[in-house]
Every structure is written in structure tokens, then in C-alpha cells.
Amino acid sequence: MPFLELDALSKHYGPVKAVDDVSLSVEQGEFISLLGPSGCGKTTTLQMIAGFVDATAGRIRLQGRDITHAPANTRGLGIVFQSYALFPHMTVADNVAFGLEMQKVDRAERARRVEQALALVHLDAHAGRYPRELSGGQRQRVALARAIVIRPPLLLLDxxxxxxxxxxxxxxxxxxxxxxxxxxxxxxxxxxDQAEAFSVSDRVVVMQSGRITQIDTPYEVYEHPASEFISRFVGKTNLLPPATANGPQRHIRPEKLTLKPAGQGRSDATVVDRFFLGSQWLYHLESPLGPMVVVQVNDGSPAHAPGTVVALDWDDATLRTLPEGSR
Amino acid sequence: MPRNGSFAILFNTLVVMFMLAPLVIVCLVAFTPENTLSLPGWNWSLRWFRKVFEHPDFVTSFINSLWLATVSASIAVGLAVPASLAITRGNFPGRQALEGLFLSPLVIPHLVLGVALLQMFARIGATGSFVWLSLAHVVVITPYAMRLLIAAMTGYDRSVEHAALSLGASRLTVFRRITLPMILPGVSGGWLLCFINSFDEVTMSIFITAPSTITLPVKMYMYATESIDPMMAAVSALVVGLTAATALLLDRIYGLDRVLVGQR
Incomplete structure (x- = not known):
């Protein structure tokens, strides 16, 4: 039995399907990211799990218990809001203690757990401050401490x-x-933010127009995107002409292309522009295959100046074909 | 905080002087020993203050006004808090109309209201009733509380309430512990504004007060139509003094900024 299960969850606003038939199983201890452009339904999905938005159809089960229509204040989930939503008229310690107070945890135990939670986010020295006296990063950590101090089964981060x-x-x-x-x-x-989703998650759930379009590990989503949309959403990509007349489109990531001296690769290309990114160089090239974007590690060797003719090369194993009509 | 230029300081000084000058003058006149409204020369006298307290009806009307303003301001704020909550965050048909209805007393001349209420009170036998007088004041002053509260509630981050809910608070607890403290400046500011407006109201009250419920402004107006002597100045000076003392006290205890602006 999965720890959290979304079963054909939907939210319709009139004819608009904000979330449409979303099913997802989450295992205990997993870190899952809902990734997608604004308006894809990821926030609405989170708000249905939190209990702030009532689902039109489908089920939400947490530890086997159906919580689809349970009031938000009975779910016991820890939530960190985009705006942090700290209580402005309470000190940091009182903010963190609020949930424990609601659970009627006794005073001594409350103080101990607040202290513990603040230590976890390195804010023990700021317990007596008010939110307005803190920096953005500190407020963020107060919000996190306030959410985890109640030991929720599930942590939701918006x-x-x-x-x-x-x-x-x-x-x-x-x-x-x-x-x-x-x-x-x-x-x-x-x-x-795909970088954020990739760096912290065990699995990434890509959403688009209210639907889930891919569920995979960050590496798989990047290396084997299920559609051209996902491919472009999670990184840059180059389109190569089909290998055969009616073959599928082929894609390759900018860092999988290598630059060689002219004539020594698969196709010559002219450097149109170059951008210095510190650890990398980003090149825009013009080639018979079409415009190309290439990322090369800044290994200390001189960069290719605009106008230089170079050759493009790649390993065929890094080419990707995408399902037809997958846009 | 950016420093003000000399022009801004000059301008603000002039505005403050323009606003305070009549108050200062009326307070000075109150100390005159003469029988006419004149500034005291070298001789200052308390005779007109003594005269005020020789008129027990002035003292009674002052107490009437205090009570009336306290009661009607409290009722007005009690109505305005839920009403503005519904208007700022509800999404129901007729929301705009409701807001218009609540604010409409602002555009009705008090004179018209006074005449209308006089007829109504006579018909239902409410003349001389303190309760009905308070309700009439509630109608007139509620818009002021509404305006302040709506301003305090718009742009208010609902996710703060969501956060409290998610931590297990009941709706009542959320209101008591989170919403109310956050809109407190609007509530206290609204109450104060209502109080002042009720205390100050004369146009409508002239029509609907009876001898037993007469308010200070009405009493003063009636007195002034009969005789002009410095006792009026003495009454005004007393009111000014009392207001200033209250403001000072509030500032000492809470800080006026905190009550009206919400800063600490």
C-alpha cells in the first residue's frame, strides 16, 4: 500500500479542468516534486492534498485513510507556503509553537520541541525575534520549522x-x-524551477495543462523526456534531421555535442556567438543541420571566436527520439 | 527614513498651524474674564469654567454624548468587522451592492436623515429613546469603520490563515488568534473614528434627541443660538483638553502608531 495515493484526482472550475485525472503513488520518506509551468495544475493539486481546495472527483488516501474531503485542520500536514505565511504578531518561537499548542502538547514538552526544531534550521538564537526582523532565508526556515515541529506524516512545500x-x-x-x-x-x-526539482527530489512529476505527463527520476526526465515539451522545459535541446526519410525527429542536449577542428567531425559549423557562463561556454552555431546550441566545459583552453569554423561531433548513444505527436 | 526638505517642513508647519489655530484660540478665549468672546489680556480667569459646572445639564449632556459614542461605535465596529470580512474575501452575488449599501449613509445628508428619523421615531414612539438614538448613530458612523476595515483587510495574505488551519486550529481559533490581531489596527482605528463622528454629530441629532437624551454638541448649539458668551469656549476647551489627555494616555499605554497604523 502506498503511503500517499492520488487516485484520478480532478478539479474543475466550470468548463476549465485545472487538474484532470491525476494519479500518483508516493512511498514513505520519498521527496517528490510537482514540476510544470504556471497554470499546469501543480499548485491546485497540492492545495487539494492540503485541504484548501475541494476535489471535484477522485480520491486522496494518506496511510490508507481517505482524506479527500477531510477539513484542512484535521489532516495534520506540515505546509510551507510560498509567502512563508508566518504569523506577523508572534515571535519566532510562538510561530513554531502554535501547532503544538493546537495539539495541546504541554508547556515543557512544547518548549523542548520548539527548541529542537529551531536548532534543526539553525535559528535557535532568533527565537525571540519577530518575523519582520528576519531575512527572507530566515523566514523560510522558520516556516519549515513550524511545519515539521508537529511531526506531520506529509510535508507540503509550495x-x-x-x-x-x-x-x-x-x-x-x-x-x-x-x-x-x-x-x-x-x-x-x-x-x-527544473534545477530545484532535479537537485532535491527522488522523483519528479511533470505536469502540463492539468495532467501528469511524466513521472520519473530527475536523471530519466532529463535524459529520456517523454515529449518535446518536457525536453525543452527541463533543459535546452537541439533538433537533428531524421536519419531516414520518414524517420522520427532526433534530439541532442547541448552538452552532449563536442566541438572539433573544422573537417574532423560529422558536420562543419560556424560560431555565431558565444557566452561565458563561468564554468562553461555557451555557443550558438550555424550548421547545415540547422542552428545549434553547444555547451562546453571551460577547461582553460581558449574559446572559439565568433566567425570561426569548427566541426560538430556526438556519440550516437546520446541521441534521443521522441514519440510522434508528443507535443 | 528620508529627510524632509526645508520646503516640505515649511509646508507641513503651515498646515498644522492652520489646523490648530482655531483650537488654540478657543482655548485662550475660555480663560477670559470678560463677558464677550475676547482673548484674555493680562487677566486670566476660570469664571467661565466654573459657570459650566453650574449648568448641570451641560454635564449630563456630556455624559450622554460619551455613552452614546461608546455604545454606537462598538455596535458599528461589531457590524463592520464581519461585513468587511465578507466583502473583502467573499465571492457571492451582490457583494458590490452590499458594499454600496453599507457605505451609502456617507452620501445621504444628515439633515435629510434627521428629518426622516424624526418622523419615524414619532410614529413608532421612539422619541427620547437612547437605544433608537444609538441605532441612528450606528447608521451614520458604520461607513467610517467599514472604510478603514476594508482597507486593513485588502491585500491581507490569506495563506496566513491557511497556515493556522493546517496546524490544526479551528475556524474560531484562527479568527481569534490570527485574523483579529492582524486587523486590530483597522478595528481600533475604526472604533476611534466612529466614536469621534458620533460624539461630533449635530445635524441629525438636533432632530432626534429629546431633553433626556440630549448630546453635548446639540446642547452647545442650542445654547449658542440663545446667547453668545465665553462659556461655549470653556466647554470647547474642556473637550479639547479631555481629547488630548486621552490621546496622550493611549500613546503611553499602547502607542498611537500601533493602534492606528499597526506598527510596533
């Missing part, structure tokens, strides 16, 4: 890192994953 700046976001990704592994809570995260 775009938890989208309000942080890039550097902090990356640091928090790792911290989030570390904390999740320490406490072992089954987690579902909603995000539109």
Missing part, C-alpha cells in the same frame, strides 16, 4: 524557494534536502 535570491536558493535547496533526510518526512514540493 514553491518554497522562489522568493529567495539565486545564491541563497541554491544553499537552501541542499539544506532542505538534508533536513528532509534527517527527519525522514515524506515530502511533496511544487516548483516551476
Amino acid at each position: 514553491e518554497p524557494l522562489s522568493n529567495l535570491d539565486a545564491k541563497l536558493r541554491e544553499a537552501m535547496q541542499f539544506e532542505l534536502r538534508t533536513i528532509q533526510q534527517q527527519v525522514g518526512t515524506t515530502t511533496i514540493m511544487v516548483t516551476h
